[in-house]
Amino acid sequence: MEAGRAGADGGGGEGEIDLTPMLDVVFIMLIFFIVTSSFVKEPGIDILKAEAVTTNPCVRGTIIFAVNATGDIYYDKKQVPVDRAYRLAEAAKKEAPKANFVIQADVDAPTSALSELLSVIKPLMDAPLCASTDDAG
Amino acid sequence: MRKSNREAAADEAEIDLTPMLDVVFIMLIFFIVVASFLKEAGIEMNRPDSNQNPPESDATSIVVTITGDDQIWMENRRIDIRAIRANIARLLAEDPEQSFTVKTESGATAGTLLEVGDAAREAGVKQVNWPAEDKK
Numbered sequence: 001m002e003a004g005r006a007g008a009d010g011g012g013g014e015g016e017i018d019l020t021p022m023l024d025v026v027f028i029m030l031i032f033f034i035v036t037s038s039f040v041k042e043p044g045i046d047i048l049k050a051e052a053v054t055t056n057p058c059v060r061g062t063i064i065f066a067v068n069a070t071g072d073i074y075y076d077k078k079q080v081p082v083d084r085a086y087r088l089a090e091a092a093k094k095e096a097p098k099a100n101f102v103i104q105a106d107v108d109a110p111t112s113a114l115s116e117l118l119s120v121i122k123p124l125m126d127a128p129l130c131a132s133t134d135d136a137g
Numbered sequence: 138m139r140k141s142n143r144e145a146a147a148d149e150a151e152i153d154l155t156p157m158l159d160v161v162f163i164m165l166i167f168f169i170v171v172a173s174f175l176k177e178a179g180i181e182m183n184r185p186d187s188n189q190n191p192p193e194s195d196a197t198s199i200v201v202t203i204t205g206d207d208q209i210w211m212e213n214r215r216i217d218i219r220a221i222r223a224n225i226a227r228l229l230a231e232d233p234e235q236s237f238t239v240k241t242e243s244g245a246t247a248g249t250l251l252e253v254g255d256a257a258r259e260a261g262v263k264q265v266n267w268p269a270e271d272k273k
Contacts, residue, residue: 024159031163050248052255058177102177107248112205113239114250115270122184126243128264132179133251 040064041092042075047106051136058130061102063092065121069106071113082116089121101125104132180254182267185238186237198236199228199262201253219251220257229261237262238273241270 043066065085066074073080073087093099101121105114118129165220201221202210209216211224229235238255256266 007207016201020155020253024155028166031167050189050251050255052180052251052258053181054255054258055178056180058179061177061179066243082193094147102179103253105247105252107246109247111247111250112243112270114247117266118182118184118267119269125184128181128183130177130179130252131182131247131254132177133255 001059016053027099040100041076043074043104045074046102047104047110049104049132049134050134053097053136055133056103058100058132059127060098060104061130062096063089063095064102064104064132065089065117066104067109067117071089071110073113082120085117086120086124089124092095093124100127100130103132149233152257159194173186180251180258182254183264185197185266188248198238199225199257200238200240201225201240201257203249203253205242207245218252218256221253222260225257225260225262233261236266237264238268239268240268243270 015080019022024067041064045066045068045116047066047068055107068074073085075085080088101124103114103117160210185254200211204210209218209221216224225237239250239253239257254267257265
């Protein structure tokens with residue numbers, strides 16, 4: 001008892017547990033998960049991209065649609081009909097107003113499906129579309 | 138009274154760096170996460186406004202048409218995909234400010250479209266315009 005008191009007096013930190021480091025870790029994890037979860041919704045399908053020599057990074061290209069070889073449109077791991085694409089694109093644009101659109105098109109994707117999707121999201125676009133390609137060079 | 142004075146003096150004597158380190162780590166993590174998402178790469182395609190008439194004649198702009206069976210037509214000739222860049226570069230040399238338009242017909246594939254767009258960009262075209270396909 002006597003020794004215990006002496007110890008507590010000697011190091012004031014042992015008397016009460018300091019929660020600050022735990023809170024820090026918690027906040028960091030919180031921020032990490034918030035950021036990772038809401039940033040990019042991946043289309044989630046495997047497509048064979050065209051190769052292009054002039055491939056450049058898509059600036060802020062974080063709203064990603066994918067069109068597969070049969071012309072189906074995918075967004076956020078789900079297949080979506082073309083008339084729903086506008087509402088999804090609008091919601092994504094509202095969430096991140098500076099984001100630009102990216103379309104991942106399979107090499108065999110029909111341009112008609114691509115063109116229709118582009119026409120639908122065109123009113124929301126404030127930069128040219130970034131058509132996803134693989135760097136050939 | 139004496140005790141509290143001494144405590145205040147001790148607090149002022151050493152600056153606690155922990156909050157600053159916390160902020161720094163949070164910013165670090167934030168930027169790492171943001172940077173890692175900028176991995177999408179591709180080529181830019183511009184969709185001209187529908188009210189603005191697409192250029193019809195070859196005289197004012199370079200027009201490449203991709204037919205429904207993936208043939209590439211330019212200046213009323215069929216052109217091989219490998220020759221497209223040289224042809225665009227030749228036309229561009231006459232007037233470097235020309236606009237470039239690639240038209241597609243229903244049935245063409247995205248691979249051909251992107252190859253033509255890539256060839257045009259390689260030839261020095263500033264912007265690849267891709268107007269909406271005509272509805273049949």
